[in-house]
Amino acid sequence: MQAKQLVLVPPKLLFSMMLKCPHCGKSPLLMAGSWINFSAGCKICNYKYEREIGYFSGASWMITYSVASLAAMGSGALMVWKYSELGDLVVAGVPATIGAFVALLFIPMGRSLWMYFDHRFHPLTEDDRLDDRP
Numbered sequence: 001m002q003a004k005q006l007v008l009v010p011p012k013l014l015f016s017m018m019l020k021c022p023h024c025g026k027s028p029l030l031m032a033g034s035w036i037n038f039s040a041g042c043k044i045c046n047y048k049y050e051r052e053i054g055y056f057s058g059a060s061w062m063i064t065y066s067v068a069s070l071a072a073m074g075s076g077a078l079m080v081w082k083y084s085e086l087g088d089l090v091v092a093g094v095p096a097t098i099g100a101f102v103a104l105l106f107i108p109m110g111r112s113l114w115m116y117f118d119h120r121f122h123p124l125t126e127d128d129r130l131d132d133r134p
């Protein structure tokens with residue numbers, strides 16, 4: 001039996017932002033009912049989403065936490081500027097909470113964007129097949 005071919009079309013940023021396969025835009029990245037866990041791969045394009053163990057760690061640190069930090073710093077600056085009469089604990093606690101929620105909300109998008117940029121600069125190869133058959 002012949003293995004499915006690996007589809008090698010360039011990834012599209014819009015598909016990634018919709019949390020769909022960045023190549024075909026049809027397969028959902030997330031497992032059904034999960035906010036964090038990605039599916040094994042795209043069954044249409046036939047490649048693994050997680051190319052190696054720890055593949056999405058870079059997404060968490062470089063994209064998700066950058067966005068969360070910006071949200072926390074922006075809301076902190078706004079609180080200091082507009083609500084300076086509030087106590088220090090409130091001015092520190094509210095932005096920290098906002099940053100934590102933004103991080104939780106942005107995890108799938110960060111992973112998806114990481115996948116898009118990785119595929120853009122490090123295109124898929126036959127080693128990235130979803131089915132491991134030769």
Ligand SMILES: [Zn+2]
Pocket residue numbers: 021022023024025026027042043044045046
């Ligand atoms: Zn696909």
